[in-house]
Amino acid sequence: MLNPDLVGSTFAGATSTTITSESISSFALALGESDTHIAPPTYAITISLEQSQSFLEGSGLDWSRVVHGDQRFAINKPLKAGMEITCNSTIESARVVAGNEIVTVRSDLIESGEVAVSSWSTLVFRA
Amino acid sequence: MSTLVAGQVLPSKTYIINRAALVTYANASGDQNPIHQNEEFAKSVGLENVIAHGMYTMGLVGQYISEVAGSSSKVKEFSARFTKPVVVPADTNVELVVTATVVEVNEDSAKLEVSATCNDIKVLGMTKAVILL
Numbered sequence: 001m002l003n004p005d006l007v008g009s010t011f012a013g014a015t016s017t018t019i020t021s022e023s024i025s026s027f028a029l030a031l032g033e034s035d036t037h038i039a040p041p042t043y044a045i046t047i048s049l050e051q052s053q054s055f056l057e058g059s060g061l062d063w064s065r066v067v068h069g070d071q072r073f074a075i076n077k078p079l080k081a082g083m084e085i086t087c088n089s090t091i092e093s094a095r096v097v098a099g100n101e102i103v104t105v106r107s108d109l110i111e112s113g114e115v116a117v118s119s120w121s122t123l124v125f126r127a
Numbered sequence: 128m129s130t131l132v133a134g135q136v137l138p139s140k141t142y143i144i145n146r147a148a149l150v151t152y153a154n155a156s157g158d159q160n161p162i163h164q165n166e167e168f169a170k171s172v173g174l175e176n177v178i179a180h181g182m183y184t185m186g187l188v189g190q191y192i193s194e195v196a197g198s199s200s201k202v203k204e205f206s207a208r209f210t211k212p213v214v215v216p217a218d219t220n221v222e223l224v225v226t227a228t229v230v231e232v233n234e235d236s237a238k239l240e241v242s243a244t245c246n247d248i249k250v251l252g253m254t255k256a257v258i259l260l
Contacts, residue, residue: 023155030155031186032142033193041189041202043257045182046156068181070253072206078199120206 001101002059002094011055013087017047021081039079045071048107048119051087056103061125067101069122077116085109088121092120099127131219131229131260139226142187144179144215144245152183166217179213184223184250188243191225195239196258201233203236204257207243211250221245227256235260 024043025036033040057063059108079085081098102124109117149163158180161168169177185207193199215221224244231238241254 026155028199030148030152031183031190033190033199035193035199037209038199040193040199041205042182042186047184050157067171068209070206070208071182071185072204074204075202078202 001096002056002061002091002103003093006059007094007113008089010090011051013089014049016084016086019081019083019085020097024079024081028033028111037080040090041073042071043079043120044073044075044107044109044117045121047087047109048052048089048105049121051089052105052121055089056105056123061103062103065126067126068122069124070120071122072120073115074118076118077111077114079109079111079116083111085111101125101127109114131232133232134231135229137227137229137239139196140194142190142193142223142225144183144187144213144216144221144223145219146177146215149177149179149183149215152180152186156180157183158182167208174212175214177215177217179215180207181212181252184213184243185209187223187249188225188241188254192239192256192258193258195227201259202256203259204255206256207241207254208252209250210252211248213245213250223250232260 008032024039028036092104094103104122107119128224163180227239227241230240243251
């Protein structure tokens with residue numbers, strides 16, 4: 001179980017990711033999107049979910065039991081190739097319902113000091 | 128896009144989901160969870176069969192919204208709840224039918240409520256988007 005004291009804490013991404021045109025284009029084409037110059041609206045998940053996995057596993061949650069409950073994106077600046085992104089993830093809430101642990105993480109993808117995309121993932125760790 | 132009117136139902140679009148598409152999405156997204164590719168594994172953890180990545184289904188809906196908006200760069204907000212898994216048996220093309228209703232039109236943006244179904248079963252809930260006009 002997640003230590004309740006971790007709610008509200010932020011895990012700053014240690015390294016930055018440079019978005020490549022290959023990465024955007026393979027993601028876009030996988031979704032049937034022919035515009036491969038701008039990241040599709042859900043592209044941020046490729047950066048945010050990996051970081052969430054790494055720190056939630058580090059906090060003792062079992063990633064093999066995880067189910068995605070819901071997902072939200074707020075896009076201030078569309079992601080493009082060449083952007084250097086750092087990702088800060090904050091545990092916004094954690095509760096236990098019928099033995100399942102429900103954790104909401106907000107990940108802010110930051111480019112040049114500004115939040116380009118915020119991604120909220122609600123993850124359900126099944127009992 | 129100035130032609131959007133509150134209450135308007137937008138034309139539907141059908142996306143085909145099959146095993147090959149799930150492998151392509153897994154490689155593009157980095158999500159290689161075997162429940163999305165390996166039938167034996169999926170069944171071993173209590174699933175009916177291989178299921179699509181929730182984010183793949185949401186991504187296809189995102190493509191629909193980008194198309195309505197005219198560009199991915201015009202999508203400001205997008206949210207969904209994963210209500211039912213999309214089951215993808217081998218050698219099967221599963222049809223995902225997406226449509227949307229315009230719920231609000233403002234000076235520079237519009238709110239959409241989106242429906243996503245497979246075999247008439249709703250697979251995403253509370254699916255909403257805000258697009259720039």
